[in-house]
Amino acid sequence: AQRVTQPEKLLSVFKGAPVELKCNYSYSGSPELFWYVQYSRQRLQLLLRHISRESIKGFTADLNKGETSFHLKKPFAQEEDSAMYYCALRGGGADGLTFGKGTHLIIQP
Amino acid sequence: DSGVTQTPKHLITATGQRVTLRCSPRSGDLSVYWYQQSLDQGLQFLIQYYNGEERAKGNILERFSAQQFPDLHSELNLSSLELGDSALYFCASSQGSPRNTIYFGEGSWLTVV
Numbered sequence: 001a002q003r004v005t006q007p008e009k010l011l012s013v014f015k016g017a018p019v020e021l022k023c024n025y026s027y028s029g030s031p032e033l034f035w036y037v038q039y040s041r042q043r044l045q046l047l048l049r050h051i052s053r054e055s056i057k058g059f060t061a062d063l064n065k066g067e068t069s070f071h072l073k074k075p076f077a078q079e080e081d082s083a084m085y086y087c088a089l090r091g092g093g094a095d096g097l098t099f100g101k102g103t104h105l106i107i108q109p
Numbered sequence: 110d111s112g113v114t115q116t117p118k119h120l121i122t123a124t125g126q127r128v129t130l131r132c133s134p135r136s137g138d139l140s141v142y143w144y145q146q147s148l149d150q151g152l153q154f155l156i157q158y159y160n161g162e163e164r165a166k167g168n169i170l171e172r173f174s175a176q177q178f179p180d181l182h183s184e185l186n187l188s189s190l191e192l193g194d195s196a197l198y199f200c201a202s203s204q205g206s207p208r209n210t211i212y213f214g215e216g217s218w219l220t221v222v
Contacts, residue, residue: 032208041197043111044152044213051208086152090207096142096165097211099152 002027006100021072023087031091033070038084113214127188134202141183147196
């Protein structure tokens, strides 16, 4: 069975501070990991996927297979980063996504 | 705009009723996914269709059903509605291969009163 765990339901940091949103996964094979962002109950937007190894809006995430983690990081938070962030995994024969419960990120001015 | 279109955007209905949510995938996408987002359960995968055939099933209740039509649009039917079915229902689409990105629609807000 595959599972995604986001241990923090809520994370509040000040503008300009570093941000790290944690994501751990459980999967027996080689998964594909994603971060999606959702602003104010709008549609989910793809932020990052681990195979791309890119930086979007200043966010980066590295897949650590040893720790089965895919934490999302940003060195300097901005107020517009306030949103719900979902970590997701895709693996196995079906190509659907399994989501974590999400972390609500609040950036305080 | 992701290109995935969902209607209606908002829907209020009474318990015991039946509703149909509609989704048009992005042009060229063969796979359609349905997700339910509620405050207590988070994002739950319901069902996936690929080119008209059911491909994967998640936590979909027996009162719910879906289908994908020849023109690739999909409908999610929710019947005998209960208060707990109130949620945001997302449709998503992809080209259907494992490495393809999955794009989400804006969702349909269902409120059962």
